Amino acid sequence: MRAIGCVSNKKVIGYIIIFVYCLTINPIFIIVVMSKPASPFHKIDGKCAVELHDLQFSYGQGRQSVLNIDKWQLPQGESAFIYGPSGSGKSTLLNLLGGLLIPTSGAVNVLGTEISKLSGPQRDKFRARHIGIIFQQFNLIPWLTVADNIAVAQHFSGRKAAPKGQMVSRAAELLEKLGLAKDVMQHKTRALSIGQQQRVAIARALINAPELIIADEPTSALDTESRDDFMALLMACVKESCASIVFVSHDRSLARYFNTELNLTSLNAVPDIAQSEGASHDS
Ligand SMILES: Nc1ncnc2c1ncn2[C@@H]1O[C@H](COP(=O)(O)OP(=O)(O)OP(=O)(O)O)[C@@H](O)[C@H]1O
Numbered sequence: 001m002r003a004i005g006c007v008s009n010k011k012v013i014g015y016i017i018i019f020v021y022c023l024t025i026n027p028i029f030i031i032v033v034m035s036k037p038a039s040p041f042h043k044i045d046g047k048c049a050v051e052l053h054d055l056q057f058s059y060g061q062g063r064q065s066v067l068n069i070d071k072w073q074l075p076q077g078e079s080a081f082i083y084g085p086s087g088s089g090k091s092t093l094l095n096l097l098g099g100l101l102i103p104t105s106g107a108v109n110v111l112g113t114e115i116s117k118l119s120g121p122q123r124d125k126f127r128a129r130h131i132g133i134i135f136q137q138f139n140l141i142p143w144l145t146v147a148d149n150i151a152v153a154q155h156f157s158g159r160k161a162a163p164k165g166q167m168v169s170r171a172a173e174l175l176e177k178l179g180l181a182k183d184v185m186q187h188k189t190r191a192l193s194i195g196q197q198q199r200v201a202i203a204r205a206l207i208n209a210p211e212l213i214i215a216d217e218p219t220s221a222l223d224t225e226s227r228d229d230f231m232a233l234l235m236a237c238v239k240e241s242c243a244s245i246v247f248v249s250h251d252r253s254l255a256r257y258f259n260t261e262l263n264l265t266s267l268n269a270v271p272d273i274a275q276s277e278g279a280s281h282d283s
Helices: 002-034 090-097 120-130 146-156 164-177 182-186 194-206 224-241 252-257
Strands: 048-057 067-075 079-083 105-110 131-134 212-216 244-248 260-263
Touching (some): 048 090, 048 244, 079 252, 090 105, 090 244, 131 194, 146 164, 146 182, 146 194, 164 194, 194 212, 194 224
Parallel strands (some): 212 244
Antiparallel strands (some): 048 067, 048 105
């Protein structure tokens, strides 16, 4: 009897320990699980894709500021639509994010890296490795094939070279997703339609699985139908890769594709920068 009583006591103590464990550990576990950010990309490191602080930029000493932004953040995995009148500094801001320009003062932090603290070559490497860029005119190299245009982007990323076959199949897979036939890979890009060029431009921007995509008015030359096709494709690809995107356009109707908007006119201290003195493209 004593033995049975002894076992029962141990069992009771065991149950008490399990009960206390459930009360203490489980709520912590539940809090940790519930506080996980929604985007899968957040799980990587939880940093902001872009953070701007006290940002000022002017093209040369003594010139009026083109950009004055106190604070702006884009969480990783989110999408931002940037708009503002001509001359309000949209392209300048993208160039700052891509490290093609450095701020006159303040900080531009991209994916946890302070861009202005990098040297020129480090910025080039950072851009090639972490940022996919889609330009207004797509900027494909006309005399190269689709495959070579994409291979150039892979080469400059500086990532450890994958076997050629693997690179080609990743490019082919992306193009197929974008609705282009396999044989297009061997066509020179000058022979492609605008719609095909758009798709190649998206594939080239995504080939290195960048964490941030920046796009400067890529729909400006498109009719409404092609524009909507392009946006749907681009945003589906960005979502699938869990990247963040900063997209510039004059066309406010595109804002519906994005999580957040940034109106440069309202953020800049100078409302109509296009009218400012000394603003020119000569430096
Ligand atoms: N390289 C440069 N040297 C001097 N000034 C420049 C340079 N590039 C742009 N600017 C000036 O900076 C201001 C912002 O130009 P930016 O191209 O960023 O504007 P934007 O909003 O992209 O304009 P748009 O919508 O017309 O493309 C403009 O006044 C422009 O004239």
